Amino acid sequence: MLAGVVSTPALMPKGAMSVALLSPDEPAWWPHLKTMPEWQDGQPDPVDRWSARVLSQIAGNCGGTAILPSDGPPYAPFYSWALESGRCHSSPVRLLVHAEAGLFISFRGAIALPFCVALPALASPCLSCVDRPCLTACPAAALGAEGYDVPACHSFLDRPEGADCLTGGCRVRRACPVGKGRRDPSQSAHHMRYFHK
Ligand code: B12
Ligand code: SF4
Ligand code: SF4
Structure with missing residues (x-):
């Protein structure tokens, strides 16, 4: 899905007038990916290889x-692009948050465009989240x-109690009511395996 567009001159790659941010359309995207050649060939990094192929096709078009x-x-x-697009916001834990995807917002890639595109802003869901x-x-x-203590996260994931995060995804991201049920736990487990090798 088109998650956001940014046209701020200071953040533009050379020659670009806008940058479009593309996110997986979840939960439909994960079963779709599994039918793709990059998944079926059993080689490493199927998600990144799929992203590289599809993004370059879209960019070419x-x-x-x-x-x-x-x-x-x-x-x-x-x-910074996501924040500047006005459609993603910094959450109280600093991860990006999006009005539909919640803390599960992530990007498969971006397309630097030689023309200007605009998309309306979306309010942060945190503004109405009381708890x-x-x-x-x-x-x-x-x-x-306080932010993200990456070594503390990894050492917790090494312990037996970390199994829930490894198989179901980061509990902080899952706690956000906005993106609840959006991501297949097996997709989260896949990303966590790459994050915590
Ligand atoms: C390096 C990196 C990491 C590092 C360090 C993160 C950090 N402290 O910055 C590590 C490996 C720890 C990491 C972890 C994760 N990351 Co990461 N990471 C990146 C990466 C590749 C580069 C960031 C960077 O340095 N950019 C360069 C600087 C100059 O530019 P900038 O991005 O505008 O800089 C801003 C950010 O660094 C931000 N920032 C500062 N501290 C933190 C802390 C966190 C947690 C975040 C998200 C941002 C952030 O402040 C800077 C100024 O605005 C980005 C992709 C990208 N190209 O941006 C993804 C990215 C930020 N990560 C992302 C994701 C999904 C994750 C994971 C959830 C992966 C996973 N498990 O599936 C985990 C988070 C932890 C968890 N518990 O699950 C997403 C954002 C998700 C979100 N909702 O915010 C991104 C955008 C990748 C993507 N494909 O969408 N990541
Ligand atoms: S749980 Fe609430 S405050 Fe936290 S990121 Fe989600 S909407 Fe924002
Ligand atoms: S909930 Fe789990 S994966 Fe998320 S930061 Fe904490 S220890 Fe790491």
Whole structure:
């Protein structure tokens, strides 16, 4: 899905006038991916290989250039692009949050376009979230108001109690009522395997 568009001159790659951010349309995307050659060939990194192929096809069709979030370092500023698009916001735990995808918002890639595109902003769902369950959902207190303690997260995932995060996904992301039920747990487990090798 088209998650956002940014046209801020200071954030534009050379020659681009807009950058379109593309996210998986969940939950339909995961079963779709599994029918694709990149999944079926059993080789590593099926998600990134699928993204590279599909994004470059889309870019070719509109005269743009594909940019992948994993290309780097240096990495393209997806987080800053997302904020600047006005359709994603910084949550109380600093992860990006989106009005439909909640904390499960993520990007398969971006297309740098040689023309200007605009998309209306979306309000942050956090504005009307009274309980803010994301703030207290991490059992290791690794992700909260203080930010993200990556080593603390990994050492929790090494313990038996970390199995729930590894098989069902980060509990903080799952705690957000907005994106609930949107992501297949097996998709979360796949991403967590790559995150915590
Ligand atoms: C390096 C990186 C990481 C590192 C470090 C994160 C960090 N502390 O910044 C590690 C490996 C720890 C990481 C982890 C994860 N990441 Co990450 N990561 C990136 C990556 C590749 C580069 C970030 C970067 O340095 N950019 C370059 C700087 C110069 O530009 P910038 O992005 O505008 O910089 C801003 C961010 O760094 C932000 N920031 C600062 N601290 C933090 C902390 C967090 C947690 C986040 C999300 C952002 C953030 O502030 C900067 C200024 O605005 C981006 C993709 C990308 N290309 O941006 C994904 C990205 C930020 N990650 C993402 C995801 C999905 C994850 C994971 C959930 C992966 C997973 N499990 O499936 C985990 C989070 C933890 C969890 N418990 O599940 C998503 C965002 C999701 C969201 N809702 O916010 C991105 C955009 C990738 C994508 N394909 O969509 N990630
Ligand atoms: S749980 Fe509430 S405060 Fe936290 S990210 Fe989701 S909507 Fe925002
Ligand atoms: S994956 Fe688990 S331990 Fe790591 S930040 Fe998320 S909830 Fe905390």
